[in-house]
Amino acid sequence: MTEFGYQLLATDKAARRGRFATAHGPIETPCFMPVGTAATVKAMTMDMVRSTGAQIVLGNTYHLMLRPGAERVGRLGGLHEFMRWPGPILTDSGGFQVMSLAERRKITERGVTFSSHIDGARHDLTPERSIEIQHLLDATITMQLDECLKLPAPRREMERAMELSLRWAARSKEAFTAREGYGLFGIVQGGIDPELRRRSAEGLQEIGFEGYAVGGLAVGEPQAEMFATLDATCPFLPGDRPRYLMGVGKPSDLVGAVLRGIDMFDCVMPTRSGRTGQAFTRRGTVNLRNARHADDPRPLDETSDCPAARDYSRAYLHHLVKSGEILASILLTWNNLWYYQQLMREMGVAIEEGRAEAFAAAFAEEQALGDI
Numbered sequence: 604m605t606e607f608g609y610q611l612l613a614t615d616k617a618a619r620r621g622r623f624a625t626a627h628g629p630i631e632t633p634c635f636m637p638v639g640t641a642a643t644v645k646a647m648t649m650d651m652v653r654s655t656g657a658q659i660v661l662g663n664t665y666h667l668m669l670r671p672g673a674e675r676v677g678r679l680g681g682l683h684e685f686m687r688w689p690g691p692i693l694t695d696s697g698g699f700q701v702m703s704l705a706e707r708r709k710i711t712e713r714g715v716t717f718s719s720h721i722d723g724a725r726h727d728l729t730p731e732r733s734i735e736i737q738h739l740l741d742a743t744i745t746m747q748l749d750e751c752l753k754l755p756a757p758r759r760e761m762e763r764a765m766e767l768s769l770r771w772a773a774r775s776k777e778a779f780t781a782r783e784g785y786g787l788f789g790i791v792q793g794g795i796d797p798e799l800r801r802r803s804a805e806g807l808q809e810i811g812f813e814g815y816a817v818g819g820l821a822v823g824e825p826q827a828e829m830f831a832t833l834d835a836t837c838p839f840l841p842g843d844r845p846r847y848l849m850g851v852g853k854p855s856d857l858v859g860a861v862l863r864g865i866d867m868f869d870c871v872m873p874t875r876s877g878r879t880g881q882a883f884t885r886r887g888t889v890n891l892r893n894a895r896h897a898d899d900p901r902p903l904d905e906t907s908d909c910p911a912a913r914d915y916s917r918a919y920l921h922h923l924v925k926s927g928e929i930l931a932s933i934l935l936t937w938n939n940l941w942y943y944q945q946l947m948r949e950m951g952v953a954i955e956e957g958r959a960e961a962f963a964a965a966f967a968e969e970q971a972l973g974d975i
């Protein structure tokens with residue numbers, strides 16, 4: 604199986620600073636992947652996404668197979684061409700989105716069948732078809748098809764879904780076309796049960812993948828439960844492959860997960876929140892809908908290099924949000940993505956300098972200050 608040549612550049616206890624090469628460019632870790640579900644990072648041009656320092660973006664098999672269709676994107680040259688993003692793209696495999704978005708869903712050994720949330724049409728998604736779709740999209744990193752359970756769930760359900768996902772992992776690898784600079788990631792399942800998580804991690808390692816995702820989290824469990832599951836999972840993942848925590852999260856989730864050995868993240872939070880008037884800053888989130896900003900001439904963060912954080916007054920941002928102006932979504936999304944990238948850059952430096960825990964403590968203190 605082709606390797607990405609993951610290099611561990613520095614560690615600080617369980618925290619890792621790494622780098623790996625892909626067919627579409629290098630990825631420095633820890634890293635955050637902006638979510639580009641329907642071949643767009645909502646409210647952003649890809650040049651603006653690049654300006655934040657993002658190296659890799661996420662796309663979704665579920666959305667793109669429904670609209671505009673995987674074969675169509677393939678005929679048009681793949682996702683990089685379609686959305687004009689030359690960098691790496693990771694695509695999720697569809698299972699999670701089927702369970703959270705589609706109707707009339709049915710899971711069998713063979714795969715999942717569901718009705719589109721767009722037009723009700725019936726669709727079939729097997730591990731093999733998901734791999735084929737991601738190949739047509741020309742995904743740099745392909746995800747296996749898996750079953751992600753909503754928590755809480757009975758242990759026997761966690762075990763059944765974990766074992767099914769392991770069988771689907773083997774079928775995904777069988778169907779994947781190995782190419783230099785491309786990779787397939789397995790996804791660890793097992794709910795919050797340490798023994799199931801270990802069995803899943805060891806089972807995936809026996810099959811062998813270019814990277815390993817921790818799935819089944821960020822599904823409503825408290826942060827402490829997510830962290831405890833990471834403590835029970837990461838030690839059983841190979842140290843020389845990237846580790847990706849799916850769907851996570853808010854800034855404090857990222858900091859705590861990096862300390863526990865996670866390298867890659869994706870979450871709709873910075874983009875979704877940007878469209879609802881929320882700004883992420885080093886002093887916590889600022890709700891620009893709040894009338895207290897109406898006369899405030901200060902920018903969100905004059906120390907930031909992000910034009911959205913440095914050049915516009917809170918009064919102006921409040922006005923845009925209250926007026927429902929499109930520019931509100933653009934500027935707040937830009938600020939939020941830039942903040943997430945800045946957090947990853949600063950964590951990487953802290954790990955290189957052996958002060959990751961001190962950074963995490965200072966981060967928590969500054970966030971607790973709240974906005975001035």
Ligand SMILES: Nc1nc2cc3nc(NCCc4ccc(C(=O)O)cc4)[nH]c3cc2c(=O)[nH]1
Pocket residue numbers: 695696697698699746749750751790817818819820821822849850851852870871872875876
């Ligand atoms: N294949 C696969 N994909 C996943 C995607 C996920 N995404 C999440 N959580 C997203 C949580 C989430 C949802 C919405 C918002 C918001 O609106 O801000 C923020 C976070 N957990 C996830 C788990 C899996 C998984 O096991 N397997």
